Amino acid sequence: MEIIKYMETYDYEQLVICQDKTTGLKAFIAIHDTTLGPALGGTRMWTYNSEEEAIEDALRLARGMTYKNAAAGLNLGGGKAVIMGNPKTDKNDELFRAFGRFIEGLNGRYITAEDVGTTEEDMDLIHLETNYVTGVSAEFGSSGNPSPVTALGVYVGMKAAAKEAFGDDSLKGKTIAVQGVGNVAYTMCEYLHEEGAKLIVTDINEEAVQRAVDNFGATAVGINEIYGVEADIFSPCALGAVINDDTIPQLKAKVIAGSANNQLKNPEHGDKIHEMGLVYAPDYVINSGGVINVADELDGYNRERALKKVNTIYDTIEKIFAISKRDNIPSYVAADRLAEERIERVAKARNSFLQNEKSVLSNRR
Numbered sequence: 001m002e003i004i005k006y007m008e009t010y011d012y013e014q015l016v017i018c019q020d021k022t023t024g025l026k027a028f029i030a031i032h033d034t035t036l037g038p039a040l041g042g043t044r045m046w047t048y049n050s051e052e053e054a055i056e057d058a059l060r061l062a063r064g065m066t067y068k069n070a071a072a073g074l075n076l077g078g079g080k081a082v083i084m085g086n087p088k089t090d091k092n093d094e095l096f097r098a099f100g101r102f103i104e105g106l107n108g109r110y111i112t113a114e115d116v117g118t119t120e121e122d123m124d125l126i127h128l129e130t131n132y133v134t135g136v137s138a139e140f141g142s143s144g145n146p147s148p149v150t151a152l153g154v155y156v157g158m159k160a161a162a163k164e165a166f167g168d169d170s171l172k173g174k175t176i177a178v179q180g181v182g183n184v185a186y187t188m189c190e191y192l193h194e195e196g197a198k199l200i201v202t203d204i205n206e207e208a209v210q211r212a213v214d215n216f217g218a219t220a221v222g223i224n225e226i227y228g229v230e231a232d233i234f235s236p237c238a239l240g241a242v243i244n245d246d247t248i249p250q251l252k253a254k255v256i257a258g259s260a261n262n263q264l265k266n267p268e269h270g271d272k273i274h275e276m277g278l279v280y281a282p283d284y285v286i287n288s289g290g291v292i293n294v295a296d297e298l299d300g301y302n303r304e305r306a307l308k309k310v311n312t313i314y315d316t317i318e319k320i321f322a323i324s325k326r327d328n329i330p331s332y333v334a335a336d337r338l339a340e341e342r343i344e345r346v347a348k349a350r351n352s353f354l355q356n357e358k359s360v361l362s363n364r365r
Contacts, residue, residue, distance in 0.1 A: 001052055003059075010063055015055065016106065020098040026084040027099055028055050029110055030062035032077065035343050035350070038108050039079025040134070040295060041065035042115025043099070043122075045087040058082045064284060065291075070339035071316060072288040073309070074295050079110045087117035096122050100129030108132055113294050134294040143301045146290035150259060151187035153289025153313045157281050158188075158233065158257040160317035165254045165279040166232070172196035177231040177253060178218075180238025181208040184259045184287075188237070189216050202226040203238070227251055234258070241265035243280075248272055257281040264332060274330035281317050282335035288313060 007015065016029040028051075031039045041062060048054040058080050066078025083099065085091070103112055103126065114123055114135040123136045136142045143149070158176075163169035175198045178185055182203070189199055189212055199218035202225065203209045212218040221229060227242075228250035236242045240262035248269065256263070256278060263283045264270045273280055289310040296306035316338070323334035 001056055003055060006056075006059065010059075012059060012062070014109070015059070016102065016110075018099060018102040020095070023092065023095040023098045024085070024090065025095050025098045026051070026054075027081060027102070028058045029079065029081040029102065029106070030055075030058040031079045031110055032059075032062040033066045033343065034077035034109060035347050036070060036077050037075040038111050038132075039065070039077040040069060040074070040111045040113065040291065041078060041080040042113040042135075043081040043083060043118050043126075044115040045083040045085055045091070045117030045122075047086045048082070048084050051084070054082050054084050066343075067336060067339040068284040068288055068291060069295075070342050071282075071285050071320075071335055072292050073312065073316070073342075074292065076111075076295060080115075081110070081112055083117075091122070093125055096125035097129050100126035100133070103132050104130035106132070111298070113291075134297045141297060141301055143293050143297055143303070143306065145183075146293050147183035148187045149293040149306065149310055150184045150287055150290040151191065152307065153292070153310045154184065154188050154235075154237075154257070154259045154286050155191040156311055156314040157286035157317045158192075158235065158255070160314045160321075161255045161257045161279050161281040161286075162233065164318075164321045170195070171233075174198070174232040175200065175230065176233045176235055177226050177229050178202075178212075178235045178237060179226045179242065179258070180236070180260065181205070181212045182237065185235070185237035186212065188235070188259065189218070193217070200226070200229050200231060236260040236263050243269050243273065245269070248276075251278070253278070255279045255281070257286055258283070259287045261287065267332070270330045270332040274324075279321075280331045282320060282332050285316055285320065285335050286313060 012032050014031040018027040061080035062078050069076040111132045123133050126133045127136045159169040172195055177200045180203050181201050193216040199216050201212045201218045202221050202223050209220045213220055227247045231253045233255040234253040235258035237259045243263050244265035292309050293306045320331055320334045324331045
């Protein structure tokens, strides 16, 4: 990977290398775009095979956060951090405090949060060195566990997708095939059950499946059976890349709407389901409730305000479908266009303001 060339191609602003020999810290902070505001994105800790692999992951994830935050209507840019190491064996207090000092040194250009391999406790350690962190303990003003709020966003986004497919956003009587019944999906299933939806579920965790069967009257099926069941909506809430050459021919649902990240294995799979007439709620939009929730912490967390903002995911999904029809493009492309158009508008307004300021200063001389 030619790092500078890659950054030029996708217009990244900054890549920060963080090294602290005493604590064993090796980390990278990628800042993609700060047109809308400071870059917000979590810190991932993972056993990368190489520094190049870690950098590539940080850059890819940072760009994804630019689009996610922009589409969510947040005044925040996109960034991401990765720490090289085994999250089960390589953590220590000093390592996260050292990382917090690197974040502090960026003076607010990057704000971090919890991600794969990191926890609320880790964020508390970072918070000892910087205020540019979200998802900390409640005593520091945290919004708490983000899973229920993410679930709410997926639920309202699913209703918007149902309206697009069926002409009505009611999920009563609809059959929904849920792949994965973890924390987010379980809460989503609560909303669906309360509205009167019929649930078909699967998960590698048998206890999670049984809980859904016992509490929601769900029907359990095998891991590989979930794609081909008779359902109105397929809701991927576990692994990524589940919309692919093998699964698309099996789908009987008219709607794809779930909490999993990176649901499309490749862009052409998004093109394929669009050609088939399936309604797809882009993953990084429908699952943005969590980032919307933690972003509210930056203004002093107000749960009512945060939930009101999360509910606008419904409107955002509707806008994406409108762009899809307007430009005759798949919804995953329309989501990118929505984000890009917002960034472009802000960039133009900022440039216009700066030009006016220069003109005023020039006339005064």
